[in-house]
Amino acid sequence: MNAHKSRPFTVFVEGNIGSGKTTFLEHFRRFEDITLLTEPVEEWRNLKGWNLLDLMYKDPSKWGMTFQSYVSLTMLEMHQRSTPTPVKLMERSMFSARYCFVEHMMRSGILHPAEFAVLDEWFRFMTNQIHIDADLIVYLKTTPSVVYERIKKRARSEEQCVPLSYIEELHTLHEDWLVNRKHAECPAPVLVLDADLDLSQITEEYKKSEHQILRKAVDVVMSSPNKMSPKKPITTSPIQIVPQRRIL
Ligand SMILES: Nc1ncnc2c1ncn2[C@@H]1O[C@H](COP(=O)(O)OP(=O)(O)OP(=O)(O)O)[C@@H](O)[C@H]1O
Numbered sequence: 257m258n259a260h261k262s263r264p265f266t267v268f269v270e271g272n273i274g275s276g277k278t279t280f281l282e283h284f285r286r287f288e289d290i291t292l293l294t295e296p297v298e299e300w301r302n303l304k305g306w307n308l309l310d311l312m313y314k315d316p317s318k319w320g321m322t323f324q325s326y327v328s329l330t331m332l333e334m335h336q337r338s339t340p341t342p343v344k345l346m347e348r349s350m351f352s353a354r355y356c357f358v359e360h361m362m363r364s365g366i367l368h369p370a371e372f373a374v375l376d377e378w379f380r381f382m383t384n385q386i387h388i389d390a391d392l393i394v395y396l397k398t399t400p401s402v403v404y405e406r407i408k409k410r411a412r413s414e415e416q417c418v419p420l421s422y423i424e425e426l427h428t429l430h431e432d433w434l435v436n437r438k439h440a441e442c443p444a445p446v447l448v449l450d451a452d453l454d455l456s457q458i459t460e461e462y463k464k465s466e467h468q469i470l471r472k473a474v475d476v477v478m479s480s481p482n483k484m485s486p487k488k489p490i491t492t493s494p495i496q497i498v499p500q501r502r503i504l
Pocket residue numbers: 271272273274275276277278279297309324327348352353354357358415
């Protein structure tokens with residue numbers, strides 16, 4: 257497949273652990289003009305046979321820095337990856353890694369201030385020197401107790417000991433970044449969706465964003481004559497049904 261000639265309309269899907277980011281992305285698999293970059297966590301669980309996520313949860317002070325530096329690399333790779341389509345949907349971004357997770361590890365003392373300084377310098381270098389496309393952020397907003405129950409139910413082995421307080425802190429960091437704008441720069445407009453709804457109702461909520469994502473994408477693409485071939489319009493009708501991959 258050829259990479260798409262000009263930059264794609266790029267959407268980051270953000271939200272707390274267990275907010276349904278992967279399920280949201282899968283909802284868009286039926287649009288042929290959207291490339292999905294999903295589940296970066298699977299790379300963190302399998303680096304040359306090492307499970308960095310597991311090492312990080314078992315001994316955060318020892319492995320936090322290593323883990324976050326690998327997260328940065330995987331995120332940068334996703335940001336840089338060219339797509340054959342005019343729209344790119346990404347699960348997470350280097351911004352949530354820095355402003356939510358690294359921030360949490362710094363505030364809670366998991367990262368030594370010197371380790372934090374190194375990660376922060378890398379982040380500044382990457383965001384200043386490399387162009388990171390960002391057109392829209394979809395924020396799957398949840399209540400901490402709701403996602404806490406989902407995380408217990410899905411029983412990902414590494415997350416067995418995750419306390420509610422961790423989920424609450426991550427929630428506050430997402431809110432401060434994306435809603436209250438207290439904390440740091442926000443690289444694109446934010447569309448907030450109610451992701452507390454259960455699986456039977458959430459499709460309707462997701463549909464609200466379909467129109468916005470696809471319409472904004474059309475606007476951006478059409479504003480530049482070279483961006484998309486008129487023979488290949490953005491498809492707005494379903495072409496295949498994809499089963500849900502995760503129980504919310
Ligand atoms: N920088 C980071 N970015 C993302 N996750 C991180 C980071 N640091 C630590 N983690 C951990 O990695 C795991 C993956 O969480 P993430 O929210 O990215 O995926 P998820 O829970 O599978 O998403 P969803 O359920 O919404 O599809 C969590 O256990 C989280 O605590």
